[in-house]
Amino acid sequence: MRLSNMLLAFLLAGTSAVYAQEKEITLEEIWNGTFSQERLESLRSLNNGTEYIVLNQNREQGSTSIDVYDYKSGSKKRSLVDSEKLDDIARFGSYELSDNENKILLGTESEQIFRRSSRGIYYVYDVKSGSLTKVSDKKIQEPTFSPDASKVAFVHENNIFIKDLATGAESQVTADGKKNEIINGITDWVYEEEFGFVRAFQWNATGDHLAYIKFDEINVQEFSMDLYGEELYPGASTFKYPKAGEENAIVSLHLYHLQEGNTTEINLGDYQDFYIPRIKWTNDPEILSVQVMNRHQNNLDLIFVNARTNEARVVLNETDEAYVDITDNLTFLKDNSFIWTSEQDGYNHIYHYNKNGKLLNQITQGDWEVTRYYGFNEGRNTIYYQSTENGSVNRDVYSIRTNGKNKTRLTDREGTNSADFSADFTYFINTFSNTETPAEYTLRDAKNGKVVREIKDNKKLLQKSEAYGFSPKELSTIEINGNELNMWMIKPADFDENKKYPLLMFQYSGPGSQSVSNTYFNSNDYWYQLLANEGYIIATVDGRGTGYKGAAFKKVTQKELGKFELEDQIAAAKKFASYDYIDEDRIGIWGWSYGGFMSTNAILKGNEVFSLAIAVAPVTSWRFYDTIYTERYMTTPQENPSGYDENSPINHVEKLKGDYLLVHGSADDNVHVQNTMRLIEALVQANKQFDWAIYPDKNHGIYGGNTRLHLYTKMTNFIKEKL
Numbered sequence: 001m002r003l004s005n006m007l008l009a010f011l012l013a014g015t016s017a018v019y020a021q022e023k024e025i026t027l028e029e030i031w032n033g034t035f036s037q038e039r040l041e042s043l044r045s046l047n048n049g050t051e052y053i054v055l056n057q058n059r060e061q062g063s064t065s066i067d068v069y070d071y072k073s074g075s076k077k078r079s080l081v082d083s084e085k086l087d088d089i090a091r092f093g094s095y096e097l098s099d100n101e102n103k104i105l106l107g108t109e110s111e112q113i114f115r116r117s118s119r120g121i122y123y124v125y126d127v128k129s130g131s132l133t134k135v136s137d138k139k140i141q142e143p144t145f146s147p148d149a150s151k152v153a154f155v156h157e158n159n160i161f162i163k164d165l166a167t168g169a170e171s172q173v174t175a176d177g178k179k180n181e182i183i184n185g186i187t188d189w190v191y192e193e194e195f196g197f198v199r200a201f202q203w204n205a206t207g208d209h210l211a212y213i214k215f216d217e218i219n220v221q222e223f224s225m226d227l228y229g230e231e232l233y234p235g236a237s238t239f240k241y242p243k244a245g246e247e248n249a250i251v252s253l254h255l256y257h258l259q260e261g262n263t264t265e266i267n268l269g270d271y272q273d274f275y276i277p278r279i280k281w282t283n284d285p286e287i288l289s290v291q292v293m294n295r296h297q298n299n300l301d302l303i304f305v306n307a308r309t310n311e312a313r314v315v316l317n318e319t320d321e322a323y324v325d326i327t328d329n330l331t332f333l334k335d336n337s338f339i340w341t342s343e344q345d346g347y348n349h350i351y352h353y354n355k356n357g358k359l360l361n362q363i364t365q366g367d368w369e370v371t372r373y374y375g376f377n378e379g380r381n382t383i384y385y386q387s388t389e390n391g392s393v394n395r396d397v398y399s400i401r402t403n404g405k406n407k408t409r410l411t412d413r414e415g416t417n418s419a420d421f422s423a424d425f426t427y428f429i430n431t432f433s434n435t436e437t438p439a440e441y442t443l444r445d446a447k448n449g450k451v452v453r454e455i456k457d458n459k460k461l462l463q464k465s466e467a468y469g470f471s472p473k474e475l476s477t478i479e480i481n482g483n484e485l486n487m488w489m490i491k492p493a494d495f496d497e498n499k500k501y502p503l504l505m506f507q508y509s510g511p512g513s514q515s516v517s518n519t520y521f522n523s524n525d526y527w528y529q530l531l532a533n534e535g536y537i538i539a540t541v542d543g544r545g546t547g548y549k550g551a552a553f554k555k556v557t558q559k560e561l562g563k564f565e566l567e568d569q570i571a572a573a574k575k576f577a578s579y580d581y582i583d584e585d586r587i588g589i590w591g592w593s594y595g596g597f598m599s600t601n602a603i604l605k606g607n608e609v610f611s612l613a614i615a616v617a618p619v620t621s622w623r624f625y626d627t628i629y630t631e632r633y634m635t636t637p638q639e640n641p642s643g644y645d646e647n648s649p650i651n652h653v654e655k656l657k658g659d660y661l662l663v664h665g666s667a668d669d670n671v672h673v674q675n676t677m678r679l680i681e682a683l684v685q686a687n688k689q690f691d692w693a694i695y696p697d698k699n700h701g702i703y704g705g706n707t708r709l710h711l712y713t714k715m716t717n718f719i720k721e722k723l
Contacts, residue, residue, distance in 0.1 A: 023467045024533050027716065030526045031709045035465070037458050037520070040429065040441045043069075047101055049424030053080060055095060064091040066104065071427045071443060072452060080104065081125050088132055089123060098149035102127050103165075105135075105143055105152070114189060114669060117141065117198045124152065124165060135163055136170075141186055142199040146207040153185075153201060153210060160185040160201060160212060162258070173210065173256050173263070180222065180240055183215040188249050190242055191215075193670060194628035195277045195326055205285040209307045210256040213276050217249035225667050228696045239669070244623055244630040244644075245637040251276050253290060255307055266305055268292055268312050275628070277326045282336050282355075289330065289338075297632045300324040302340075302357070315357030318342060322555040323632045325512075329373040339363075339383065341373055343551040350383060352402050363404050369548050371395060372418065376402075377425040377446075384410075384425065384446070386418060392548045393475060393486055393518045397430065399446070410449030416519045421446060429455065433520040435473040435488075438462065469493050470529050475518060478541060480571045481564075483553070486516040487541040487572070490525075492532045495581075501537045502586035502723050503576055504528075504612075509565040510594035511633055512547035512554050515540050527712060534720060539576065543568030559640050561622060561633050562601055562647035569598065570606040577609060588612030588723045590715070593671060593700065594619065600649040600679070603660050611658040612723045614715055617671050617700055618662070620679040621648040624672060650679050653686045659722040660690040663711065665698030691718065 029035065041054040046068070056065050065082040069075065081104060083089045094107035103124055110120040119139040123132050135143055135152055140161075143154040152163045158177025163170045174184040185201040192198050201212035223241035228234045242248045253266040253276060268276075271292060278291040288305040290312070302316035318324050320343070329350075331339040336355035341348055348370050350363040363383060364370055372386035374397075382399050390396050397419045400407040411417035415434025422428065425446050432440045438458035442451050471493050477484045492501065506524070508515050521529075528538040544564045545557035557564050569589065577584035589610050591599040596618025603613030622630050622644050623637050637644045645651050664676040673694065683690055693714060695702050702711055 023469075025468050025470075025526060025530045027527075027530065027709055027712055030523055030530070031712065035461065035521070035523075035526050037438045037461060038456055039439065040431070040456055043420065043429075044097070045421070045423040047423050049422045049426050051077060052422070053097075057091070058084070062091055064093075066095055071422060074443075074453060074455060080127055081106070085130075086125075086132055088134070092123075094120075096143075096145070098145040099147050100149055103145065103149045105145065109139065111139060114192055116192050116196070117186070122152075122154070133165060133168075136161075142201075144199065144201070144203065146203050147205055148207055151207065153203065155185045155201075158183045158186065160210070160256075162210070171261075173212075174214075180238070181216075181218050183217065183249075185212040187213070188215045188217055188220075189239055189669070190248070190626045190628050191275075191277075194626065194632075195275070197278075200279070202279055202281055202288075204281045204288070204307065205283065208258050209285070209288075210258065211279055211281070211288050211307075212254050212256065213279065214252045214254055215249040216252070219247045220249055221246055223669075223672065225669065225672070227667060237667070237669070241669075241672075242627045244625060244627055244634070246627065248273065248275075248295070248627055253279070253305070255288070255305075255310075257307075264310055266290075266310055266312060268303060268305075269301075269314070278328070278330070280330060280332075282332045282338075283334060284336055287336070289332075291326070291330075293324065293326070295627075295631065296635060297323045297628075300326075302330075315355075316340070316353060318344065320344075320551075320555075322551075322558040327373075331373075331376050333376065334378060339373070339376060341370060346551050348551075350385060350400075361402065361404060363400060363402060364407075365404075367550065368392075369550070371548065374419055374421055374428075375425070380425070382406075382425070384419065384421060384428075388548050390414065391518075392514075393516055397428070397449070408448065410444065410446070412449065414518065416517060427452065434518045435475060435520065438520040468529070470521075471495070471532050473521070473525065475516065478572060478575060480541070480543065480568050480575065483544065483568075485541050485543055485568065485572070487539060488516050489537065489539040490528050490532050491537050492535055497581050499581060500583040501535060501581055503537045503539060503573075503582050503588070504531060504719060504723065505569065505573060505576075505587070505589040506538065506540045506595070507543070507565075507569055507589070507591055507598055508593070508595040509543060509545060509569070509591070509598045511545055511557060511561075513594070514542060514547050516542045527716075530716070531719065536719070536723070537582065539572075541569065541572040543572070557633065559634055559643045560647060561643070562597065565598060566601050566605060566647070569602055570609055573602075573606065573609045584609075586611060586723050588614070588719065590614035590616075591618075592616040597649065600660075600662075601647065601652070603658050604649055604652040604655040607655050607657040612660070612719070613658065614661045614663070614718065616663045616711075617665065617668055617702065618649075618675060618679075619671055620650045620675040621645075623648070624675050624678070650682050653679070653682045653688055656683065656686070656688040656690065659718070661715065661718045662690060662692040663695070663702070663714075664693075665695045665700065665702045667697045668700045670700040 043052045043054045045052045063084040066080040068077045092106040096105040106123045108121045122135040122143045140154040140156045160173035217240045220240040224238045256263045273295045275293045286307045290303045292301045300318045301314045305312045329341040340351045352360045368389045374384035395416045397410045418431045419428040440457045441455040474489045478487045589599045589602045596615035599613045600615045664673045
């Protein structure tokens with residue numbers, strides 16, 4: 001190439017680069033999916049371990065199919081079911097395979113109840129014959145195959161039913177279910193939200209016993225939300241919601257014996273005011289495991305119940321000065337020994353106990369946390385897990401023998417790695433991202449982590465992003481109150497260290513949470529890029545009380561939610577204020593939910609450093625929140641009144657000096673709009689001026705249609721006008 005042409009090409013390239021970086025992101029782009037990452041469809045491994053299935057929606061034809069793919073090649077092999085070939089179903093939204101994979105439950109006409117619960121019309125599809133059977137003409141909850149797929153158990157209007165698929169006969173297991181009084185086999189609101197499960201019944205391995213939990217919520221106080229809708233008169237949603245210190249539902253454990261057709265209530269022991277956060281059958285079809293926890297949630301018993309004798313014995317007890325976490329990691333091996341995870345040595349690790357609860361071995365150990373337990377490969381005597389061994393902001397996948405030896409790191413790139421294993425643990429799909437790399441999916445050999453094939457990446461997203469010249473998300477640490485805290489910062493693309501910039505801090509700060517991690521942008525990060533383009537610096541600091549740095553760091557906030565977390569955010573803001581490039585008079589903070597609780601406290605108790613705060617769906621007094629979450633960290637208001645009141649923003653409204661925006665959804669079943677209304681009244685009576693917005697009929701997520709766009713437009717304008 002001639003020199004003149006080379007120079008011209010160079011100048012054009014330089015001009016293109018400058019032009020490309022001048023493209024500015026808009027709020028519409030953030031919320032219309034412009035920057036959405038390509039995801040790997042939700043998949044499930046088939047029992048053979050060499051194939052997996054994916055639920056595919058054909059939007060053009062309005063049909064749904066469950067398609068089978070080969071792990072190694074990625075090629076489609078066949079379809080298990082395609083609604084286009086079914087007479088009674090145009091499409092379905094969910095599915096569940098029987099254990100033997102001969103039948104499939106297909107869910108249609110789904111109606112959301114709360115965060116995890118729904119009801120719908122379900123069909124059973126026979127893979128071999130192609131026949132379709134409706135489970136019930138009524139909308140039901142949590143239909144579940146028996147182990148041999150001959151029956152389906154489900155819940156309708158708080159009662160449990162069993163349908164025999166061969167005869168079509170339907171038997172009723174319970175008859176006392178009644179809305180807002182008795183629930184059988186389905187959790188109440190607070191269990192669903194805080195213990196994270198809905199189905200409260202379990203088949204044993206031979207299908208002759210059905211264990212279930214009953215909730216007597218007659219004495220639980222009702223909460224009512226107005227639903228404005230579009231009719232002339234608004235409606236209301238009324239449900240039982242136990243607030244901190246108030247009565248919980250009374251729970252009891254029952255066993256229904258199919259052969260005898262009768263039910264036994266199990267006496268678990270001398271417990272009062274207790275929780276049953278998990279039930280799970282062991283590999284012995286006559287032995288049910290039950291986890292029972294006291295109301296303070298600092299004493300957990302693992303109980304084995306004999307289904308024939310009804311004997312209940314404690315095989316493992318775990319206590320903690322603060323609280324014991326509930327997980328789904330309990331795994332029973334062939335000899336009924338079991339895998340258990342615990343923070344008993346100060347960090348979350350994996351333990352192996354025999355069938356009588358005697359410790360055989362602590363499998364993992366070190367000053368790091370096991371963050372996910374993936375499962376156990378019986379053939380190789382190997383456990384698979386995810387951990388923070390390479391830094392609390394990173395995640396890697398490992399394998400290890402039950403004796404704690406032969407630990408192998410199965411992922412090799414620094415960032416956030418997760419795994420989805422095939423049924424026989426031959427392969428796993430590795431999802432990887434870091435601050436510079438959107439999600440990448442690879443198939444790997446589970447023995448050594450070697451890449452078998454590339455599946456999907458997001459290079460197109462990276463190419464699209466180049467035109468905007470986004471600023472990097474800089475990970476680092478900051479020393480605050482004697483601790484090295486994780487943080488990230490985003491600066492304007494044209495950052496000049498000789499200039500002064502306003503600072504907006506974001507935090508969540510809830511117990512065990514993490515806002516600083518080595519992962520790619522989420523929607524808020526794109527919003528921060530927009531703000532950076534407007535000349536703001538954005539930063540997040542994970543203070544004391546957040547997770548993945550050991551139990552002591554996480555549990556220091558016990559009985560004082562909002563105290564140490566706030567001290568760390570105020571101290572961080574003061575440290576940032578000392579930086580030459582930060583305008584100490586223009587520091588704001590925002591957060592959602594627990595983060596809204598924190599940002600509100602910050603503008604009040606930290607009024608000497610914060611000049612602006614935005615709180616979305618905040619808790620304003622822990623007295624308004626539910627029993628399980630709140631009492632886990634605070635005990636009850638009767639026992640700890642000062643802990644509740646001294647750190648509740650509703651009691652510090654007279655300290656408001658800066659600009660404050662308060663936002664809530666009127667149909668928030670989680671953090672009730674009561675929190676915001678009570679704070680508004682307190683601010684009004686203190687004659688404090690502030691801005692606020694209520695989104696009608698929106699829940700805790702405040703979304704739907706243009707709602708998110710409207711909310712973020714409001715927050716953006718507020719920041720630009722006030723900070």
